[in-house]
Amino acid sequence: MTSQSRAADITSIAKEETMTAKIIVTDRRVLLTGALAIGAAGLLPRSVTPATAQSSASNGFAPTETMAGGSNNYVANAPLVQNLGTGFVASGVVRRAGDGKPLSNIRVQIWAATERGGERVPSNRGSVMTGPDGSYRLDISPIVPQFGQPHIHIAYDDPGFATLFLRPVLNSRHDKALTADFVLAPAAGNEPRRS
Amino acid sequence: MSRDGADRRRIAAWILVAAIACVPVLAAAASPLQRGRELLWIIGGMAGVLALSLLFLQPLLMAATPPLMQVRAGVTWHRRGGIAIVAMVAVHIGALYLYSPEDITDALLLVAPTPFSLYGVISLWCLVLTAALAATRRVLKIGYRPWRILHSVLAVAVVGASAIHAIQIEGAMEEYSKLAICIAALLVTTVAAVEVNVLAPMRRRTALRKA
Numbered sequence: 001m002t003s004q005s006r007a008a009d010i011t012s013i014a015k016e017e018t019m020t021a022k023i024i025v026t027d028r029r030v031l032l033t034g035a036l037a038i039g040a041a042g043l044l045p046r047s048v049t050p051a052t053a054q055s056s057a058s059n060g061f062a063p064t065e066t067m068a069g070g071s072n073n074y075v076a077n078a079p080l081v082q083n084l085g086t087g088f089v090a091s092g093v094v095r096r097a098g099d100g101k102p103l104s105n106i107r108v109q110i111w112a113a114t115e116r117g118g119e120r121v122p123s124n125r126g127s128v129m130t131g132p133d134g135s136y137r138l139d140i141s142p143i144v145p146q147f148g149q150p151h152i153h154i155a156y157d158d159p160g161f162a163t164l165f166l167r168p169v170l171n172s173r174h175d176k177a178l179t180a181d182f183v184l185a186p187a188a189g190n191e192p193r194r195s
Numbered sequence: 196m197s198r199d200g201a202d203r204r205r206i207a208a209w210i211l212v213a214a215i216a217c218v219p220v221l222a223a224a225a226s227p228l229q230r231g232r233e234l235l236w237i238i239g240g241m242a243g244v245l246a247l248s249l250l251f252l253q254p255l256l257m258a259a260t261p262p263l264m265q266v267r268a269g270v271t272w273h274r275r276g277g278i279a280i281v282a283m284v285a286v287h288i289g290a291l292y293l294y295s296p297e298d299i300t301d302a303l304l305l306v307a308p309t310p311f312s313l314y315g316v317i318s319l320w321c322l323v324l325t326a327a328l329a330a331t332r333r334v335l336k337i338g339y340r341p342w343r344i345l346h347s348v349l350a351v352a353v354v355g356a357s358a359i360h361a362i363q364i365e366g367a368m369e370e371y372s373k374l375a376i377c378i379a380a381l382l383v384t385t386v387a388a389v390e391v392n393v394l395a396p397m398r399r400r401t402a403l404r405k406a
Binding site: 040067068071072075113114115116117118119120121144145146147148149150167169173 | 233298301
């Protein structure tokens with residue numbers, strides 16, 4: 001069984017177990033710890049259960065928040081590509097905030113430092129579209145750490161929804177895949193507030 | 196002690212010191228991660244590695260001078276070493292800034308997502324303060340005793356923060372030689388601080404009492 005399919009299995013387990021609102025699955029260790037913690041939380045009396053475990057049912061899918069450093073080395077409008085090399089797979093599901101409906105035909109921009117060079121190298125930058133089930137997938141050359149951490153950058157920067165920049169970190173620099181699901185907020189949420 | 200014995204000890208000490216200082220630099224330069232990197236990235240990274248190695252050498256030039264060299268030469272080289280460390284750190288930050296301005300800006304403003312950035316910045320400001328004090332010590336008329344205490348405290352802070360900074364980074368440095376140089380630098384700095392501030396003054400007092 002490949003690490004990728006194992007990651008996918010764990011993802012589905014976690015989803016069943018937590019019905020979590022904010023799904024950013026970036027890291028197997030975090031995911032397992034989280035699943036265990038929430039499983040343990042289920043044994044606690046209701047009043048002690050953390051708010052995160054309770055809010056999911058009432059709020060539905062909360063929008064994913066932009067991560068610190070997520071937009072570093074971003075160059076707008078990464079070209080649509082078939083792949084950015086092979087050896088590493090970035091994938092995930094894009095959903096709409098609220099009801100969690102998978103969003104199809106959404107442009108996901110990805111850039112990362114690979115064996116072929118840093119984040120700014122044009123061939124390390126590309127866009128993919130989500131399929132009918134809201135999922136995206138991009139093959140990339142093996143990821144190397146840039147600025148001390150092996151990570152990739154993911155951007156949603158189109159008019160339909162609020163702009164989002166993610167910077168998921170790999171569990172290990174030798175990982176062959178990373179799953180990053182995220183939830184987009186309505187575009188209005190990102191507009192400057194009018195007084 | 197015979198002159199031959201002293202020479203042999205000096206050579207052995209230098210071989211040991213050179214090995215500890217050079218291995219992490221050579222290992223980082225030989226890392227397969229360097230292959231895909233752009234020139235500025237390589238320069239910025241290697242300057243940091245060199246600075247770390249110099250942090251290990253620097254206390255020795257002050258506190259281990261009888262075995263390594265004569266005391267007067269040690270003071271001269273300690274001063275040059277200090278200038279070299281400041282220069283390497285400037286290249287480290289400058290080259291990485293030119294390579295990826297946003298990442299360095301985030302780090303300097305303490306908003307970077309990487310935990311090691313904080314330690315790098317702590318180390319940077321302690322180093323800046325150390326260099327500023329070293330340059331203005333005579334103008335400010337700081338006496339030798341408060342100076343060596345202040346300088347030692349800052350040195351321990353610079354080396355400690357740098358070691359954490361280096362250990363947390365996943366990069367071109369080879370893991371074991373990185374750990375070794377960090378432990379060696381911390382050890383040497385601590386022992387040197389104790390030697391300069393406690394042991395040497397104690398020996399001087401004993402010598403005075405005997406005379």
